[in-house]
Amino acid sequence: MSWLDRPVSETQITNRSRIWLYLLAAVVLAFLVLPTLIVIPMSFSASQYLEFPPRQWSLRWYANYVNSPSWMQATATSLKAGFLTTLLATPLGTMAAYGLFVSRLRAAKLVLPVLLTPIIVPVILVGIGVFYAYVRLKLVNTLTGLVLAHSMLAMPLVVMVMSSALKSYDMNQEMVALSLGPSRPRAFLRVTLPQIRFAVVTSAVLAFLTSFDEVVIAMFVSGGDNSTLTRNMFNALRDQVDPTIAAISTVMIVISSLLVVLAQKLGKSR
Numbered sequence: 001m002s003w004l005d006r007p008v009s010e011t012q013i014t015n016r017s018r019i020w021l022y023l024l025a026a027v028v029l030a031f032l033v034l035p036t037l038i039v040i041p042m043s044f045s046a047s048q049y050l051e052f053p054p055r056q057w058s059l060r061w062y063a064n065y066v067n068s069p070s071w072m073q074a075t076a077t078s079l080k081a082g083f084l085t086t087l088l089a090t091p092l093g094t095m096a097a098y099g100l101f102v103s104r105l106r107a108a109k110l111v112l113p114v115l116l117t118p119i120i121v122p123v124i125l126v127g128i129g130v131f132y133a134y135v136r137l138k139l140v141n142t143l144t145g146l147v148l149a150h151s152m153l154a155m156p157l158v159v160m161v162m163s164s165a166l167k168s169y170d171m172n173q174e175m176v177a178l179s180l181g182p183s184r185p186r187a188f189l190r191v192t193l194p195q196i197r198f199a200v201v202t203s204a205v206l207a208f209l210t211s212f213d214e215v216v217i218a219m220f221v222s223g224g225d226n227s228t229l230t231r232n233m234f235n236a237l238r239d240q241v242d243p244t245i246a247a248i249s250t251v252m253i254v255i256s257s258l259l260v261v262l263a264q265k266l267g268k269s270r
Contacts, residue, residue, distance in 0.1 A: 036253060043246035050243050061247040071232065071248070077222070078212055078229040081146050085211035089151040090204045093158025098188065100159075101166040112159070119156045123216045126153070131220040141223040149221055150211035157210060158203040165199030198263075205263040209256055 042050055046058035065071050096115060100108050118126055130149050131140065139145030169192065177187040193200070215230040222228050229248065236242050 039246050039249045040253070043243070043250040045243060045246075047243070050241055050246060061243045064244050065247045065251070068244075071229075071244070073225065074227050074229040074232045077143065077146075077226050081143060081150060081228065082208040082211040084143075084147040085150040085154055086204050086208045088147060089154035089158055089207040089210075090200065092151070093155045093203060093207075094162050094200060096155070097159045097162035097166060098192075101163065102171075112163075115159050116156045118152050123153070127217040127220040130217060134221055140221055141226055143226050146218065146222050146226060146228070147211075149217045150214055151207075153214065153217070154207035154210040157206045161199050161203045161206065162196070165196045169196055201263045205259045208259065212252070212255070 038052055041054055042052050043061060044057050044059065045051055045054035046056035046060060047054065100112055113120075130145075130152075134140045134145050134149075137145075139148070173191055173195075177191045182190070213230060215228075215234050218228040218231040219234065222231055229252075233245055233248060236245055
């Protein structure tokens with residue numbers, strides 16, 4: 001039996017009957033991915049300007065990126081902000097999703113839309129509001145303020161992922177564990193958490209990438225020694241088209257892709 005004639009579901013639908021779906025998925029994937037991948041060969045160009053395809057190949061823009069103190073400092077700031085945002089948003093979002101899931105109060109249903117507000121409201125409005133609040137709190141251009149602002153954007157994503165994971169989880173397992181005497185936090189850590197760890201890892205990756213790729217709020221609250229990589233990239237594109245941006249974008253694509261692959265590996269069931 002050929003690959004096209006093999007069934008792909010219990011209804012005996014074959015790959016041949018789904019070939020149109022595979023083609024459509026390939027077209028959509030190419031539409032989404034190819035514009036991003038074009039940046040990669042552009043980053044290896046020896047030209048003074050962005051060009052595709054490159055006429056000459058060179059690593060000069062990667063060398064320019066690595067040897068630039070300002071770019072390296074911005075990269076370190078983005079990595080630190082992303083890491084701290086992950087440490088803050090992931091446990092808080094997980095606890096919020098778990099609390100809403102087990103709560104029997106009617107008001108719990110009203111809390112979820114409030115938690116999702118930061119990703120519902122246009123981010124430019126969020127940035128303006130955060131900026132005016134930070135001016136009073138003296139958190140502008142600080143790493144603490146940047147982490148808090150990014151955590152506010154990352155938490156709704158964590159809550160949504162964890163809520164979906166908990167809906168597919170059999171809560172009776174935790175109830176049985178509670179009947180044996182441990183506290184609820186201990187039962188959650190020993191019984192529930194190991195079974196939803198893929199969602200936790202996914203949430204952590206999304207929280208990191210939310211901080212690492214964010215630019216709008218960073219334009220308002222970061223600067224000086226705590227300027228982020230994306231903020232510097234935006235300013236560089238506004239002032240001049242520097243091919244170093246293509247090299248940095250390629251590095252960011254690689255980091256994001258590696259994190260997604262790592263999440264898949266770490267989240268697999270034993």
